[in-house]
Amino acid sequence: MITANLSAIFYLISGVLFILALRGLSSPETSRQGNFFGILGMIIAITVTFLSIGNFSTGLVVVLIFLIIGGLIGAFIAYKIPMTAMPELVAGFHSLVGLAAVFVAIAAFLNPEAFNLGSPGNIKLGSLIEMSIGAAVGAITFSGSIIAFLKLQGIMSGSPITFKGQHPLNALILISIIVLTYLLCSTQSSNLFWILLAVSFLIGFLLIIPIGGADMPVVISMLNSYSGWAAAGIGFTLENTALIITGALVGSSGAILSYIMCKGMNRSFFNVILGGFGATEQSVSAQNKEQRPVKSGNADDAAFLMKNASSVIIVPGYGMAVAQAQHALREMVDTLKKNDIKVSYAIHPVAGRMPGHMNVLLAEANVPYDEVFELEEINNDFANADVAFVIGANDVTNPVAKSDPQSPIYGMPVLDVEKCKSVLFVKRSLSPGYAGIDNDLFYKENTLMLFADAKKMTEDITKNL
Amino acid sequence: MEIDPFIFRLSIFILSIFIGYYVVWSVTPSLHTPLMSVTNAISSVIIVGAIIAGLAGNSDSIFNTSSTFGFLAISLAAINIFGGFLVTQRMLAMYKKKKKNK
Numbered sequence: 001m002i003t004a005n006l007s008a009i010f011y012l013i014s015g016v017l018f019i020l021a022l023r024g025l026s027s028p029e030t031s032r033q034g035n036f037f038g039i040l041g042m043i044i045a046i047t048v049t050f051l052s053i054g055n056f057s058t059g060l061v062v063v064l065i066f067l068i069i070g071g072l073i074g075a076f077i078a079y080k081i082p083m084t085a086m087p088e089l090v091a092g093f094h095s096l097v098g099l100a101a102v103f104v105a106i107a108a109f110l111n112p113e114a115f116n117l118g119s120p121g122n123i124k125l126g127s128l129i130e131m132s133i134g135a136a137v138g139a140i141t142f143s144g145s146i147i148a149f150l151k152l153q154g155i156m157s158g159s160p161i162t163f164k165g166q167h168p169l170n171a172l173i174l175i176s177i178i179v180l181t182y183l184l185c186s187t188q189s190s191n192l193f194w195i196l197l198a199v200s201f202l203i204g205f206l207l208i209i210p211i212g213g214a215d216m217p218v219v220i221s222m223l224n225s226y227s228g229w230a231a232a233g234i235g236f237t238l239e240n241t242a243l244i245i246t247g248a249l250v251g252s253s254g255a256i257l258s259y260i261m262c263k264g265m266n267r268s269f270f271n272v273i274l275g276g277f278g279a280t281e282q283s284v285s286a287q288n289k290e291q292r293p294v295k296s297g298n299a300d301d302a303a304f305l306m307k308n309a310s311s312v313i314i315v316p317g318y319g320m321a322v323a324q325a326q327h328a329l330r331e332m333v334d335t336l337k338k339n340d341i342k343v344s345y346a347i348h349p350v351a352g353r354m355p356g357h358m359n360v361l362l363a364e365a366n367v368p369y370d371e372v373f374e375l376e377e378i379n380n381d382f383a384n385a386d387v388a389f390v391i392g393a394n395d396v397t398n399p400v401a402k403s404d405p406q407s408p409i410y411g412m413p414v415l416d417v418e419k420c421k422s423v424l425f426v427k428r429s430l431s432p433g434y435a436g437i438d439n440d441l442f443y444k445e446n447t448l449m450l451f452a453d454a455k456k457m458t459e460d461i462t463k464n465l
Numbered sequence: 466m467e468i469d470p471f472i473f474r475l476s477i478f479i480l481s482i483f484i485g486y487y488v489v490w491s492v493t494p495s496l497h498t499p500l501m502s503v504t505n506a507i508s509s510v511i512i513v514g515a516i517i518a519g520l521a522g523n524s525d526s527i528f529n530t531s532s533t534f535g536f537l538a539i540s541l542a543a544i545n546i547f548g549g550f551l552v553t554q555r556m557l558a559m560y561k562k563k564k565k566n567k
């Protein structure tokens with residue numbers, strides 16, 4: 001058994017180690033060390049908790065059994081999961097953090113003595129407020145992440161689900177959460193606690209269903225943020241510094257990522273959260289669709305163009321992830337490099353289904369990270385490049401965002417692909433992208449459409465090179 | 466008058482938000498996915514609350530309602546801790562620089 005002061009110091013140390021873990025991610029070289037700091041911080045926090053309780057009865061064995069079961073499941077998932085499934089995995093993990101926060105809040109509510117919070121029915125007011133906030137945010141994180149997971153996994157349709165009176169209903173539920181928290185604090189009734197949890201689960205579900213598939217980067221970042229705030233709420237209840245620091249770190253991290261993603265789409269956070277984007281515009285564009293001439297080619301043409309180029313820029317998007325084309329792409333690039341062609345990759349901030357999605361896939365295919373560039377770094381290079389190879393991206397290359405103020409994506413930062421001497425666009429069909437608008441790029445003089453599966457087309461080009 | 470300890474915790478919380486703000490802005494965009502998985506792992510430090518709840522059961526009944534929720538939370542958090550750190554490590558191991566000599 002160690003004193004409360006000593007354990008508080010150790011919790012502080014693990015909080016600092018978590019800060020260093022995030023700090024390490026500022027560059028790939030230091031990131032592995034950062035991850036090690038994170039693991040160390042976690043080991044310290046868990047060990048200190050055991051030592052500070054000092055209750056090594058049969059309960060300890062049960063705790064260890066549950067810990068090991070969870071650990072084995074987690075390790076198994078971590079080794080088996082394919083890199084393309086990373087967005088689903090992160091959404092799934094968020095839901096677990098949320099649910100764990102709810103369970104800890106329930107445990108604390110039922111047995112407040114264990115946490116020095118008073119006795120059942122007479123919990124300290126401050127603790128009860130913190131507990132309710134932690135539980136409510138945790139529940140929202142849980143059900144919201146479950147919906148995000150189902151949408152990403154394709155079990156649930158990625159298209160937005162909207163109904164009449166949706167926003168008033170959500171507002172009503174949010175108000176009822178505040179009222180319930182107030183009543184719970186004044187009456188200490190356990191029934192109100194359960195109702196509060198149920199309503200929070202419901203609102204998490206309702207908040208995410210109207211948000212469409214391509215807005216998932218924002219949703220995942222936002223749920224990341226929520227899971228942090230939930231942890232911080234519980235941290236206040238438990239008076240635990242490590243948990244408060246971590247909750248604040250994760251909360252602000254998720255908030256910043258949401259902001260970056262929103263900026264990448266030129267949309268306000270509220271616009272995304274209120275949802276329904278894409279559903280209305282799609283019907284409009286379907287009506288006034290005109291037939292315009294398109295140049296299409298095959299792998300042979302594409303190989304010819306690239307062979308005669310001196311620099312090629314590759315623009316990957318979600319379609320590359322779906323087709324699992326990253327390895328085939330890398331092989332094609334290897335062949336190009338053998339012919340002394342300069343190749344670089346251009347990544348739009350919202351390409352894929354989560355922040356940094358494309359970077360991970362390219363890293364998996366052994367693409368060195370110093371060949372991969374962000375939008376601001378590479379956008380000026382398109383004018384000097386010979387060929388742009390767009391694979392699985394669409395809206396993020398649409399020049400309409402710069403030229404047509406009527407367009408729903410007007411003002412969104414896009415990659416200046418059309419400035420290249422020629423553009424190769426790998427796509428299954430001419431169908432519009434997520435935003436539901438036609439891509440002007442398809443009809444440009446210097447664009448050659450390659451209608452095929454991304455992986456197959458890339459392999460065929462490699463053969464022809 | 467003495468200052469409520471809550472104020473100290475609130476100070477830690479607010480300052481940590483600022484630390485988080487500056488640290489996360491310095492994270493390179495190509496590592497945003499590992500950032501999310503590692504924040505997942507570290508927010509599972511909530512396991513300390515679960516352990517306290519789990520060990521609070523007395524020797525007559527290890528599995529009372531409260532400690533059972535604690536046990537379940539331990540497993541959930543453990544999935545996240547192991548899964549989160551290991552998958553982050555797996556991802557980070559893939560980020561390689563260009564080889565200088567061919």
